[in-house]
Amino acid sequence: MKVSSYHSSNKSDPDVYHDHDNCRTGQQIPSYNKLSGTGGFPRCKQCIDKG
Ligand SMILES: [Zn+2]
Known part of the structure; x- marks a missing residue:
């Protein structure tokens, strides 16, 4: 399901955001x-x- 944008504050995670x-x-x-x-x-x- 589509949600509002979020990302990780962990520097070792990929530098991308998800929705x-x-x-x-x-x-x-x-x-x-x-x-x-x-x-x-x-x-x-x-x-x-995912669109
Ligand atoms: Zn994602």
């Missing part, structure tokens, strides 16, 4: 590292593929 809650990469971000917004990053490729 699907069923993105496998996005799901690996623990809630304490999850920030709303794009963080100025490009969109995650898996999220692009």
